[in-house]
Amino acid sequence: MRQHRPSTLIAELSYQCPLHCPYCSNPLDIGGEKYRRELETEHWIRTFREARRLGVLQLALTGGEPMLRGDLVELCAASRDAGLYSSLITAGTLFTRERAEALKSAGLDHVQISIQSPNADENDRIAGNRSFEKKIAAARLAKQLDFALTINCVLHRQNLDRIAEVLDLALELGAQRLELANTQYYGWAVANQEALLPSPKQLRRAEEAVQRFRERVGPKVDVLWVLPDFYEDLPKPCMGGWGRTAMVVAPNGDVLPCHAAATIPGLEFANVREHPLEWIWSSSDAFVRFRGTDWMQEPCRTCPLGRQEVDWGGCRCQALRLTGDAAATDPVCRFSRHHDRVISARESAQTDEFVYRTMKRPVRN
């Protein structure tokens, strides 16, 4: 099979973050020993160069909060030198004028700022700290400095009904993109599933609001809205297929095929301190294990719809979480014999209480 070239490198620079979002995609053991030693500047810079040679075009500087890295400006300059297009994925609270200007001169292309809700109090409650005003100031500053600007809002039961306000806020801030990301259930979101899962009715109303906005505003704001796969009966190609388009580098230098791959037991991750990125992409255990279709079991192996190379069997981490087997068909799929588990999760008991993201593992899990 022809091997694909990656187009995206997701660089998780640090798991430290001043916010405590209950749906954070970071692993539950962010405070653990294995993430303590963050990758040194020179390893990141070499990784960026190797990534470009592999075919990577897009670099996402993320975390945790990437602005907590003291060498961020240097890393942005290195990204530009390597020929990559760089995006800073930030909560915005540390985006001061001085640093923003330095990032601009270093060649940072695009800034994505997350808001937790368009309502200040609700934003601060979800984020677990007072951050709304700083985020808005950051978005205005990014605009002033002529960065491409995306506003991101992770959606769930407790903020979905405000979607029209989110859309209007993005328009008012002059964002050219709005990413409406329905919560994905991995990382901290798993511990908070009962507080986050929306009702089908909420999703339908939100979808209609997005449609109306698109008709009214046109291409000025590019609205990305994806229905959460939990509410569908055929899975999505997770990360564009395992080991096909993207690589995630954790703060300690481990390279993963997706954010949540560390939850899969027995998967071995190679580290950029020890191996060239090229080898990690083409030959490391973690990337090879679920690449292509050879690993598939039934029903994927003889899929009635022939979708093996469309959805690549769905999400491995979701398969593991809901069936106990990472090589099973994603139970979102209607052909999975565990599909009823997805259906019953949609109707699971509800609470408004969050388990906030901290550097300590949650008690409830």
Add this chain to the structure above:
Amino acid sequence: MTRPCLATGARLRYDEVREEHLLLVPEGAVRLNRTAAEVLELCDGERSLDEIVGALSVRYARADLRDDVRRVVDAMAARGLVVDAAA
């Protein structure tokens, strides 16, 4: 469209790895043929459409490229990737 220019954050680049012209945009890339790349290179917010056509016609021995230029600029504008610097 009076004076077309690339939208904020859109950047032209030749990808030596895949050997193709690309317009890099936030979290994506638009593949371009050579004509499209040449047109977009001239969309600097200074030149008018006529001037872009003129510059290209000189390069291509006076062939009338008006329709090609229009097509590229319109398609990119519909996606919000080219905007009018005069607006």
